[in-house]
Amino acid sequence: MWSDHINYYGDMRTHQLVLTWIEKQLSEGALSVGGRLPAERTLAEQLGVSRTSVREAIRILEAMGVVRAGVGSGPEAGTVVISDPTAALGSALRLHVATQHLPVADIVETRVLLESWAAARARADAPELEQAATLLDEMDAVGHGSREADAFLALDVRFHLCLADAAGNAVVSAMMGSLRESIQGYAATLTANLPDWDATAQRLQAEHRGILAAIRNDDGDLAAKLVAAHIEGYYREAGVRHAAKS
Amino acid sequence: MWSDHINYYGDMRTHQLVLTWIEKQLSEGALSVGGRLPAERTLAEQLGVSRTSVREAIRILEAMGVVRAGVGSGPEAGTVVISDPTAALGSALRLHVATQHLPVADIVETRVLLESWAAARARADAPELEQAATLLDEMDAVGHGSREADAFLALDVRFHLCLADAAGNAVVSAMMGSLRESIQGYAATLTANLPDWDATAQRLQAEHRGILAAIRNDDGDLAAKLVAAHIEGYYREAGVRHAAKS
DNA sequence: GTCGGGCTGTGGTCTAACCACACTGTAGAC
DNA sequence: GTCTACAGTGTGGTTAGACCACAGCCCGAC
DSSP states (O other), X not given: OOHHHHHHHTTOOHHHHXXXXXXXXXXXXXXXXXXXXXXXXXXXXXXXXXXXXXXXXXXXXXXXXXXXXXXXXXXXXEEEEOOOHHHHHHHHHHHHHHTTOSOHHHHHHHHHHHHHHHHHHOOTTOTHHHHHHHHHHHXXXXXXXXXXXXXXXHHHHHHHHHHHHHTTOHHHHHHHHHHHHHTHHHHHHHGGGOSOHHHHHHHHHHHHHHHHHHHHTTOHHHHHHHHHHHHHHHHHHTTOOOSOOO | OOHHHHHHHTTOOHHHHHHHHHHHHHHHTSSOTTOXXXXXXXXXXXXXXXXXXXXXXXXXXXXXXXXXXXXXXXXXXXXXXXXXXHHHHHHHHHHXXXXXXXXXXXXXXXXXXXXXXXXXXXXXXXXXXXXXXXXXXXXXXXXXXXXXXXXXXXXXXXXXXXXXXXXXXXXXXXXXXXXXXXXXXXXHHHXXXXXXXXXXXXXXXXXXXHXXXXXXXXOHHHHHHHHHHHHHHHHHHHTOOOSOOO
């Protein structure tokens, strides 16, 4: 039966065999986003492995943001193929930050790099800019006080992601989102260091509008400079010495 | 006992509970790189879950490049904490490329972005440059013929990683390595498109030396330009229209 | 026609067992 | 005394089988 096939993969661990099979299906287009994997029991029987091994492979894919598992029956149930690269990169980066082998400073630096590039490259007529403008208005609308800082920051994240999306590079967008996610918990605590949140929020908003205006004026260089200053300024104010490499 | 604790995490899936516990240990420094996780059976008992769930969590960490599992006994055995962000990002990107939701063009573009930045920022006296020079000599030494192209490309990967490391940003290095890995299979087939591999290899080597010289002369801007031209030129010659976004 | 309750198929979890592996220590041969 | 062979021990790797919760579906009672 499939024993020859198994032998070909030799010393590969069982769940890796399942992963290879699924990745092959994806590459060949037999599985695509929105499609559903065979049921775990079915897949196990098809590949001649135990359900446990199939589940381990699916767990990995789930962690990678490639599939989503849902119980029950119906269209929302089963294991369906999605595509959420941000989730994968984000949790990976977060874990490695936890091991303290990825300095937060390097993450901030990379974020500046990616966002500057995105701002410089964003198209002035990108539809994402409309959404970005809406988000800025919402940020103005949130009340004052430290309690509201979280809401402000949540909108801030989406604003920056909109700018990244406007550059039209899915990889850069995903990486930016994951960088942001990986230090989200970190950034949230930073607001406590700020002497005057209201003043900071107003300054950030002014900077946001300056960046948006620069992009809409097709002044990519200016937009990139403003973004870099915006991010670095925030972390510097909150007490992170990230650019002090020397 | 731990039931209160369990209730706190409420609807969290069991393996996520294990993941949370391990990540907490990492954050607190109770576990660090080189350390060993408790044995699977022990951990299962400690956390009050089944070994299955513990294994699923460990599988995810393994896929993320956070741990390495080894059978047997002795210092090399057991589940030990490592830190290989490149592995995580690489396989994640590769999988999403397979779903065709991450265009190869975007990956190449991002690679140009990151490598240009790294070249511009690399220190002229970085020790990694020595290694890079050695790699160039080795590339010269490999024989001609398409059979040797693989060996050449393998050294080429390491050369570019050296340059990235010279910039001193772990996140950028990891992302670069993962980008390269995610399209490795893709890039290998590209050489078949080349009309004259020997000529291409010689040109690449000349460009490599030019880049290295620029970095050593502290001419970051030139190095960045050369790197961008180097990468884009290769893919263009091999038949990838990646910059043709318009 | 509407409501209720089983039926079915999905992932989620657990238990218990076995295997392969690599070291470790000890008993025996020399 | 030293070396060798081998059983012991602890590790991850894998499997089978069972049970649960969930969500949709279908059919019968009313």
